[in-house]
Amino acid sequence: MVVDKLNNISKYIPPEIFTKIKDFLSKLTSLTPDGYYPIEGDKIFVRVMAYSVREKEECMIEAHNKYIDIQSTLTGAEGIDIFVRRDLKTETAYNIEEDVEFYAPGNAIPYVNVENHPGYFTMIFPEEAHRPMQITKSYSSSNPIKKFVIKVDTSYYEQL
Secondary structure, eight states: OEEEEGGGGGGTSOHHHHHHHHHHHHHOOTTSOSEEEEEETTTEEEEEEEEOOBOGGGSOEEEOSSEEEEEEEEESOEEEEEEEGGGSOEEEEEETTTTEEEEOOTTOOOSEEEEEOTTEEEEEOTTEEEEEEEOOSSOOOSSOEEEEEEEEETHHHHTO
16 A cells, blocks of 8 residues: 555556556546546546545445556545455455455454545555545545546556
8 A cells, every 4th residue: 555645656656657647637627527537448547436425334345456546536535444455354256347346344453544635645456455435534524525546457567
């Protein structure tokens, strides 16, 4: 997991794809419609979404095998718990089409909780599970947050 300012994202993205991601981010605003935005086919894409944050107990724990998530908010803030994936019990088996597996919350204890605010990001790797969508100390508004998730195929990182 990495948490940093968006201005520093080049430190964490392979150079051969950084320009493409940077170009997309330069056009991204809070007015960008929710949806799916391909950057490089199904190898790199962005999902933009709006939703209301909620209490931790109402949020799902999930993980991905094929993609690394780079999550950030455009408006509002959300909390994200990060877990060691191998320590969790599967609740819903891995769905290859959606690249997601869900975990039973049980007594799961995150090793860290982060707050995503505009201008910052959290990068989550396949060996980690995460529970996004949480109310934070600084943002418990009923107004929806606006968020984007950059999905980067793990193959870009196998070469490093």
